[in-house]
Amino acid sequence: MLRKMASLPSGRVAKWVVVLLWTVLLVPALMLAGKLGDVEDNDNSAWLPGNAESTEVVDRAERFQPADTLPAIVIYDRPEGITSADMAKARADAEAFKGIENVVGQPQGPLKARDGKAIQTVVQIHKDKTGWEGIGKVVDAMSDVGEAKAGGLGFHVTGPAGQASDSIKAFSSGGGLTAVTASVVVLILLLTYRSPVLPLLPLLTVGGALATSEAVIYLLAKNAGLTVNKQTSFILTVLVFGAATDYALLLISRYREELRHHEDRHEAMARALHRSGPAIIASAATVAVSLMLLTLATLNSTQGLGPACAVGVLVGLLAMVTLMPALLVICGRWIFWPVKPSYGSAGAAGEGIWARVGTAVSGRPRIVWIGTALALGVMATGAFGLKADGLSGRDQFTDRPQTAVGEEIQSRHFPAGSGDPVYVVARSASAEQVKAALSGVPGVAAVSTPVVKDDEVFMLGELKEDPSSTAATRTVERARSAVHGIEGADAQVGGNTAVILDTQEAAARDSEVIIPVVLVLVFLILALLLRAIVAPLLLMATVVLSFGAALGVSGLVFDHVFHFAGAEASFPLLAFVFLVALGIDYNIFLVTRVREEALLHGTRRGALTGLSATGGVITSAGLVLAGTFAAMASLPLVFAAELGFAVAFGVLLDTMIVRSVLVTALTLDVGRWMWWPSKLFRQHDDPRPPTAGKPGLERAVRSV
Structure with a gap:
């Protein structure tokens, strides 16, 4: 069949x-493929489930302010001091911003900094069906207004809208990513097949x-x-x-x-x-x-x-x-x-580098696999230093776009949280209690006057720290603890910082649930394919060890080589799924061939023949996969660079070390027990040397 x-x-x-x-x-x-961008939803809050607290706050706050808006924080700066002409321009710009499509409400400001060297205006942008694309166009239009006849006055659009605009520009290089990826594939295939x-x-x-x-x-x-x-x-x-x-x-x-x-x-x-x-x-x-x-x-x-x-x-x-x-x-x-x-x-089977690797491994397979496993375990210890608790807005890019520059200027002259507050919605009867509790939270700089409509009250809390920073999310945690403790208030805390916090908590929960399930199901697939239990268990152990080593090295490289501030909360889960799922591929390619040869010649001989026969193609496959993920570094995004590096390094580690050395040594040491309890387990190894004309394999088999 x-x-x-x-x-x-x-x-x-x-x-x-x-x-x-x-x-x-x-x-x-x-x-249809060309229309994929039309159905993309890049709004951070849309990524969360409906029962997240920050999502529920959006629904409850609709009667107080437009639901689908994002603040753009406009920063002007002049190191020698803001002039009256600068203030006049900022006021004129604020009026001009109101005429831009999708700008809603009255701009807040312009407000001059206490040190007299910067101006801040906050503009609300409506998020229409075009999402980030539409926000990017609004920010570009604002930049055209603000930069016109500036006369040396610095102009930057930052805040959530500025970050969205810079993100869409970074992702717009997706066509370049496709070209880079295709070029990598062609180059490796040319080298492979000549x-x-x-x-x-x-x-x-x-x-x-x-x-x-x-x-x-x-x-x-x-x-x-x-x-x-x-x-x-x-x-x-x-x-x-x-x-x-x-x-x-x-x-x-x-x-x-x-x-x-x-x-x-x-x-x-x-x-x-x-x-x-x-x-x-x-x-x-x-x-x-x-x-x-x-x-x-x-x-x-x-x-x-x-x-x-x-x-x-x-x-x-x-x-x-x-x-x-x-x-x-x-x-x-x-x-x-x-x-x-x-x-x-x-x-050319039976000759070349992989036959020589088999010969070397077959000398003392137990020492080889134990030593390799220990080395991978040491590499995995670096994972404890991986900071995967999210990135602030300025740390999300590998370069310095305008939003990052604007944030730095804003933090020098204004409270870091101004323009992007937390939202609190509660029952109107508890308005004063909620305000008092929120005002007493460390990290909250100020609380607005409560606005009451019917039985609901709405207020804003200005943060002392950068709203996208870890310190700000800790403030939101404290704020939630404070207002949740008020009996009958039904108080909830939302806003962009709360979205970041809810995203981190959801990502942590997802890792705890999904990782064990992935391991169990991948084991079952291997057990069905190989009709054994021991081999799948050993293969899963090698892949998990390989993932830990890749994550550990990645954490060290991110911190000490690339100098990234950390990693997104979803990074460990995505790296795990890609590395385990893709890493097991090479073990499948190898071990299915080993099993095929073992049916004819025994496990030990099959291990060496399988390594020699598949070594070249698996190495090429690993290089292709590593090269394509490494191409993600062409995007100026820290998340893309980190995921690309981790998967590329992990694939190369799995291809060159885990599959060729660790798995081969384990197979040689365990022997026919790899296939327990299948019929192949009961088949004793063929002591005869392999086919003549393959001296590398012959020496290897005789050595075991």
């Missing part, structure tokens, strides 16, 4: 049908898979309520390029091997799909299931990221087991030019 299914994409007629179907599919897919033509087929197939994925995600976001944002878009790009290209590498490697044994390329592809298909499907299933578990998250942003990326992986899988085989068979052997695999020629 499996063999018949594997032969379908490579059939003499079927291959043309497959290409035709994909061509027809891509016409509407390309049209063919100027072959890399075009995986690139074409991946491009089709990405467009189709974006079309499906657009439809889900529009019709099924899936939350999609800019973060989802750029992660989807690198994931589809990396994972789908990995599947292509495994298929092409097996196809090239089969071309040496089959004169008919259709038979060779059918055989290659039959042999490599289970590993590719198991790999994609592991990644997709792990990503789908993100739907258990309370954060809407994380919840939406899972299904979107799972769609990308599954569409990439579909393209690589249908379109890619059809294109390869249509092109024929010449696609491998200048080194075409001819029928009857000998391959």
Whole structure:
């Protein structure tokens, strides 16, 4: 049955049908993919669940102020002192701001700083259906007004609206990210195959898979309520390029091997799909299931990221087991030019660096795996220093955009929390008690006069610290404790700082729930694939150890090399899901081949043959995946740079050390017990040396 299914994409007629179907599919897919940005929701509060306190405050505060507004803090500065002409310009600008589309209400200010060197005006911007895009246009229009004839007067738009504007500009380089990612893939494929033509087929197939994925995600976001944002878009790009290209590498490697044994390329592809298909499907299933578990998250942003990326992986899988085989068979052997695999020629299996690695590991496998595990454990200790409690507005970018400069100037001349207060809503009968409690909270600089409507009261609390800082979120925690203790007040604290706090708490909860579930389900997939219990347990242990080491090194690099202020609260969970799901891929590729060889020659010999046969393709796959995630550093965002570095480093660590050294040494040491309790466990190792002509493997097997 499996063999018949594997032969379908490579059939003499079927291959043309497959290409035709994909061509027809891509016409509407390309049209819909271009609309993905229309359904993105980049508002921070929209990422939270409806029962978050800050979300409930938005609903209760609608009668007191517009619900969908974001403050833009306009800062003017002149080091030698503000002049009367500067104040006149600031007042004229405030009037001009009112005429900009989506600016609502009366601007607050302009207010001159006590030291006389800066001016502040707060403008409320309506968040229309265009989200960040619309806010960016308003901020640009304000900048055109403020910078006109400034005469040396500094002008900056900061605050939440300024951060949103700079964020959308940073994400606007997504097209550049796609180009960088594609370039990385082409470069690695050129180095792998030394063919100027072959890399075009995986690139074409991946491009089709990405467009189709974006079309499906657009439809889900529009019709099924899936939350999609800019973060989802750029992660989807690198994931589809990396994972789908990995599947292509495994298929092409097996196809090239089969071309040496089959004169008919259709038979060779059918055989290659039959042999490599289970590993590719198991790999994609592991990644997709792990990503789908993100739907258990309370954060809407994380919840939406899972299904979107799972769609990308599954569409990439579909393209690589249908379109890619059809294109390869249509092109024929010449696609491998200048080194075409001819029928009857000998391959390079059993020779090269991975055969030598196997020989080295096989000498003392127990010492090797214990030493490697200890080294990884030491690396993992750096994770204790990772500060994943969120980033302030100025720390979210790798460069210094205008919002960061504006925040620095504002903090020097005005109270750091001015312009972006916390909101408190309570029962009107408790107005004075709530105000008194809020005024006594350390970190609250001032409390506004309560505004009463019907049975509700609304007031603002100005923070002493930067509203996006950790100190400010601690103030919100204290404020909530203070007002929640007032009996019958039904008081709640919201605002942008409260959104940040609720996001951090939701992210911590999501990690505690999702990580154990991911581990259990990935174990079950491995157990079904390998029909064993011991091997899946050992593989899971190696991947978790690899994740810990990657996280530990990342924490040290973020702090001491990149000098980042910290990491977003969702970073550990996303890094875990990507590293565990993608890292287990390479173990699947290796161990399925080891099991295949073990059925014929025994476990120890199978371990060395499997390492030698898959070493090159897995290394190339690791380089591709690491390269695509490293391309995320092209975005000027700390979150993108950190996630890209952690996944890239973790993949390389897993490819070069964990899979090749640790897993191989464990397999050699544990032997046939790897397959307990399957039938293979009861099969004793074949003591005979491997095939002649492979001296590296022969020495290795004899040594064990």
